[in-house]
Amino acid sequence: MSMIDLSPPAAGQRGPVEHGVRDQIVDAARAHFSRFGYGKTTVADLAKAIGFSKAYIYKFFDSKQAIGQAICAQCLDKVLAGGEAGVVEGKSAADKFRRYFNGLISTSAELFFEDKMLYDIAAHAAEEHWPPAVAYMTSAEDRLKAIILLGRETGEFERKTPIDETCEAILLVMQSFMNPLMLKHNLDGLPEAPTKAINLVLRSLAP
Amino acid sequence: MSMIDLSPPAAGQRGPVEHGVRDQIVDAARAHFSRFGYGKTTVADLAKAIGFSKAYIYKFFDSKQAIGQAICAQCLDKVLAGGEAGVVEGKSAADKFRRYFNGLISTSAELFFEDKMLYDIAAHAAEEHWPPAVAYMTSAEDRLKAIILLGRETGEFERKTPIDETCEAILLVMQSFMNPLMLKHNLDGLPEAPTKAINLVLRSLAP
């Protein structure tokens, strides 16, 4: 299970990319955001936590929001990893498909219940189209496309519909569960609801 | 085109059900909510508008929220009517299906752009599970079930999947566009995005 790195451009960063202090900042931010929430932690708090001055933090990040995006990217990476873990276990394309979305959704839900504060950052990122949220969707689309192409090769899935349209449509209909902003409002139907949606999509993929 | 009445129980009402003053209140409320928003209009404003005292309004409604629900029910009725209008024009079941959702969605979007204040009430209703929002979903599910049964009779749609599961799944995957709370975040993809979702669902209904 290899972690996906969706933040190579890493917008909002500056200064030395590989630097121990950067990691200290991120670690402190994750801890503080998780405990007190994004809004209630000040960059002075983070500075105090790592033993440097507030100004020094701005040698590594453009803004507090950039730090938030870094934490958000971590969360969304974990969610994607949760999906990825399912894929490798899947025997058929349909099986991989089912496990992929179940992995994404259950990892998201887990984040919601066990780290509400961080989840709220992810939801906010989705609402404001933060780069990590966009990257998350792009990454999910790529993975989805690979699964569908596999299914088309093995003859499990139909081949008439243009692949891009298929992927786009699937992401659209699964958004109620994939998008943290929307999943929040559909938690009551877990885990049956997404399963029903997945079944419907698989029916639509039938040859 | 017959208007659907989804508020026969009409929770939150009291006093004489059929009464001119009740209608005056509702009319004044629609006007004020539309112009100034739910939060910025006081029940004293409504009282002044109809020329009675504030106390008298409470002979007809349990609360300000109950008035909001009445207005919300009107809006959602209009949306359902927008879907219904499409159905009667549809020639086949698939055509009716497509037109039904296009009608629902375009009417909702219209409400958003031309009466944002009222739309916000509908979104809030969806978020808080107000009775009119629940009734809206129930009504949509009933209508959907009728369309699908028609399609199954004519042989357009597959018959293996249990009808209730089919309906439920379709409502789930279409929620990104049917639910005012979620449609708000998907307006940028109109009208192509819902069309793609509808096409996917129709593929899933193929025999």
Added chain:
DNA sequence: CGAGTGACGACATTGGCATTTGGTCACGAT
């Protein structure tokens, strides 16, 4: 008795002021 209301309590909202916070910059230390 039924239509309609003024006055009232509990709670929510506002407006303006003091404080905090995000972010920059010139500067010191090594």
Added chain:
DNA sequence: ATCGTGACCAAATGCCAATGTCGTCACTCG
């Protein structure tokens, strides 16, 4: 040069009394 900082500013936020709003009830009037 590189690493690191205190002092500073505009804008955002928190605070709290004064005001506004919801909802009820005893009451009047015809």
